[in-house]
Amino acid sequence: MPNFSLELQNIGKRYGEVVALxxxxxxxxxxxxxxxxxxxxxxxxxxxxxxxxxxxxTRGRVIINGKNETELHAxxxxxxxxxxxxxxxxxxxxxxxxxxxxxxxxxxxxxxKTKVAELLELIHMGGYHKRMAYELSGGQQxxxxxxxxxxxxxxxxxxxxxxxxxxLSLRQNMRIELIRLHEQIGKTFIYxxxxxxxxxxxxxxxxxxxxxxxxxxxxxxxxxxxxxxDYVATFIGETNEIPGTISELSxxxxxxxxxGIKLKVDIRDNSLxxxxxxxxxxRPEHTKVIKSDDAIxxxxxxxxxxxxxxxxxxxxxxxxxxxxxxxxxxxxxxxxMAITAVAGSRIKVGLEKQYALCYGIN
Amino acid sequence: xxxxxxxxxxSYPEGFSMGTITSFKKNYKYxxxxxxxxxxxxxxxxxxxxxxxxxxxxxxLLYGEIENTFTFENYINFFTDPFYLKVVWRSFxxxxxxxxxxxxxxxxxxxxxxxxxxxxRKLLYFCILLPLFTNLVIRLYGWRILLSPMGPIxxxxxxxxxxxxxxxxxxxxxxxxxGLVSECAPYYVLILFSVLTLVNPRYIxxxxxxxxxxxxxxxxxxxxxxxxxxxxxxxxxxxxxFGAFATPTILGKPIHWTPAxxxxxxxxxIRDWPFGTAIGMSLVVIVLVxxxxxxxxxxxxxxxxx
Ligand SMILES: Nc1ncnc2c1ncn2[C@@H]1O[C@H](COP(=O)(O)OP(=O)(O)OP(=O)(O)O)[C@@H](O)[C@H]1O
Ligand SMILES: [Mg+2]
Numbered sequence: 001m002p003n004f005s006l007e008l009q010n011i012g013k014r015y016g017e018v019v020a021l022x023x024x025x026x027x028x029x030x031x032x033x034x035x036x037x038x039x040x041x042x043x044x045x046x047x048x049x050x051x052x053x054x055x056x057x058t059r060g061r062v063i064i065n066g067k068n069e070t071e072l073h074a075x076x077x078x079x080x081x082x083x084x085x086x087x088x089x090x091x092x093x094x095x096x097x098x099x100x101x102x103x104x105x106x107x108x109x110x111x112x113k114t115k116v117a118e119l120l121e122l123i124h125m126g127g128y129h130k131r132m133a134y135e136l137s138g139g140q141q142x143x144x145x146x147x148x149x150x151x152x153x154x155x156x157x158x159x160x161x162x163x164x165x166x167x168l169s170l171r172q173n174m175r176i177e178l179i180r181l182h183e184q185i186g187k188t189f190i191y192x193x194x195x196x197x198x199x200x201x202x203x204x205x206x207x208x209x210x211x212x213x214x215x216x217x218x219x220x221x222x223x224x225x226x227x228x229x230d231y232v233a234t235f236i237g238e239t240n241e242i243p244g245t246i247s248e249l250s251x252x253x254x255x256x257x258x259x260g261i262k263l264k265v266d267i268r269d270n271s272l273x274x275x276x277x278x279x280x281x282x283r284p285e286h287t288k289v290i291k292s293d294d295a296i297x298x299x300x301x302x303x304x305x306x307x308x309x310x311x312x313x314x315x316x317x318x319x320x321x322x323x324x325x326x327x328x329x330x331x332x333x334x335x336x337m338a339i340t341a342v343a344g345s346r347i348k349v350g351l352e353k354q355y356a357l358c359y360g361i362n
Numbered sequence: 363x364x365x366x367x368x369x370x371x372x373s374y375p376e377g378f379s380m381g382t383i384t385s386f387k388k389n390y391k392y393x394x395x396x397x398x399x400x401x402x403x404x405x406x407x408x409x410x411x412x413x414x415x416x417x418x419x420x421x422x423l424l425y426g427e428i429e430n431t432f433t434f435e436n437y438i439n440f441f442t443d444p445f446y447l448k449v450v451w452r453s454f455x456x457x458x459x460x461x462x463x464x465x466x467x468x469x470x471x472x473x474x475x476x477x478x479x480x481x482x483r484k485l486l487y488f489c490i491l492l493p494l495f496t497n498l499v500i501r502l503y504g505w506r507i508l509l510s511p512m513g514p515i516x517x518x519x520x521x522x523x524x525x526x527x528x529x530x531x532x533x534x535x536x537x538x539x540x541g542l543v544s545e546c547a548p549y550y551v552l553i554l555f556s557v558l559t560l561v562n563p564r565y566i567x568x569x570x571x572x573x574x575x576x577x578x579x580x581x582x583x584x585x586x587x588x589x590x591x592x593x594x595x596x597x598x599x600x601x602x603x604f605g606a607f608a609t610p611t612i613l614g615k616p617i618h619w620t621p622a623x624x625x626x627x628x629x630x631x632i633r634d635w636p637f638g639t640a641i642g643m644s645l646v647v648i649v650l651v652x653x654x655x656x657x658x659x660x661x662x663x664x665x666x667x668x
Binding site for chain 2: 049053054076080085087089090101105149152
């Protein structure tokens with residue numbers, strides 16, 4: 001049996017009538033850096049609180065390092081949280097904030113001293129120990145919050161959207177620092193975010209949540225390429241959505257749009273039958289602007305509404321020539337196509353069928 | 363070195379100079395609705411106060427007439443007479459006891475209210491406000507009945523066989539202290555409660571998360587963050603008891619009388635207005651001095667914005 005740093009079994013949480021979490025199962029190996037990704041209100045903070053012991057789950061078990069700690073109060077668990085709003089103690093200076101947890105864990109005085117100095121070095125804030133929390137910038141407060149949590153040498157570090165209040169450049173720096181930190185100390189990190197770019201670029205392990213449920217667990221690449229449902233597909237990365245009805249399943253699955261276009265698609269949902277409503281998810285980089293004689297599985301006409309310049313590429317916002325389904329395509333700036341595409345022009349786009357991921361609509 | 367005028371200018375906020383009369387006029391316009399209240403206060407508060415100040419520097423003649431002179435005699439008499447110094451000291455001690463009891467007792471109530479939710483919180487809130495709906499004198503007569511030798515408390519004690527004749531609880535210092543605690547506690551609790559509601563629950567979560575138990579979390583996080591409420595509520599309690607009038611009169615003996623009662627006696631019974639008003643003014647000054655010292659000692663209120 002493999003040794004998991006954290007195991008969640010059938011976790012459920014209700015607040016009165018509100019179901020915050022429904023049947024969460026997750027296994028995290030020691031030293032993993034896990035990203036919990038989901039929209040606001042999907043239960044990310046609630047899940048962290050259950051892992052840290054600040055909230056008790058309504059049902060299910062929390063197993064930390066192989067021990068069932070579901071009943072254990074937060075102060076007895078060896079987890080530490082960097083809160084969404086950091087929550088540095090306002091009446092203590094940086095030193096006392098970082099030392100607080102160690103004092104509570106009865107570390108020897110000498111060790112506390114050296115450890116605080118070490119941590120301040122680690123977060124590049126040596127010499128700041130006398131400052132009060134409100135005398136620090138957002139980024140500094142955030143680093144102190146991380147240092148305070150690391151001080152108690154937790155087995156699992158929980159980070160709740162710790163970078164959401166920072167500006168973009170500071171956020172990017174802090175992301176790199178966090179990854180470096182994780183490599184350096186090799187503990188389990190669980191990082192909550194609702195920013196998909198953050199999750200995609202930082203992590204190897206992604207957990208996509210929606211409405212209190214885990215939709216998919218995997219690497220960013222896996223999830224991007226093989227999303228389990230249309231929700232995950234549209235949540236991760238950018239997509240076009242083409243709604244329609246399955247008009248044929250064999251020999252080749254066909255999705256027919258309301259305006260009569262027949263698309264060859266890749267069925268990703270086993271429950272789809274002939275006649276069921278479905279949606280084809282198409283990423284902009286998988287569509288090509290084509291000339292009429294190119295060989296390709298699907299082709300259809302669109303009318304360009306708008307051209308957006310992104311540096312290396314252009315994004316053409318279009319709508320289907322038959323109906324008004326919006327559709328956008330990316331083309332490289334340097335191509336002939338990019339030069340001729342102007343608002344109002346009619347172009348042909350092509351799509352290989354393996355890139356038209358078809359899911360049922362429920 | 364800065365010149366004196368310069369430093370005086372510096373101490374005013376920007377824009378408050380004689381050159382900005384137009385902006386002054388503008389600000390003045392917004393004060394218009396306040397004028398009726400302002401007039402009311404000037405006529406019924408400022409004017410009588412000024413008369414009181416004036417009297418306190420006048421001299422009293424044999425039959426209560428007031429001689430229009432300027433003298434410090436009344437103040438000198440008050441602050442050098444061992445009797446009145448003792449009265450002031452006793453009031454201090456009284457205020458100390460009332461505050462010392464109200465602070466922990468009220469803290470428990472405010473804390474209970476803060477940690478409870480829904481109906482329980484509403485109920486507690488109601489119970490704390492309830493005494494304020496009743497007139498103070500009526501409440502004090504209630505205490506008199508409760509504490510009297512034939513009252514219900516002694517009745518129970520007699521039935522239990524602790525005493526035959528009943529304890530004399532009324533007209534004692536504890537009676538005055540109890541009366542004042544019951545009088546000040548609602549205000550103290552309300553002030554403290556409002557400060558407690560400002561404590562961000564995240565700090566408590568963070569303390570637990572870092573390994574602190576309930577007791578440590580209380581003493582290291584909740585107590586220091588609620589200290590500004592304890593101090594201002596405690597100050598209110600102290601000043602209130604120091605200047606108390608009705609409670610020591612109704613529940614105490616002359617030995618428990620505060621300077622306020624003596625001022626009233628001087629004015630209404632002995633008809634020595636100058637001395638009575640001097641006592642009153644001295645009380646105001648003492649309270650101001652206490653408030654000044656407190657403002658120097660108060661722990662800083664830490665910004666708890668998130
Ligand atoms: N104490 C509470 N009482 C009642 N409902 C709650 C409580 N805490 C959370 N909820 C509800 O549980 C759901 C999940 O909340 P949670 O805070 O976990 O969301 P989140 O995913 O962290 O969102 P965000 O990204 O905005 O922080 C929400 O619908 C929220 O309203
Ligand atoms: Mg949250």
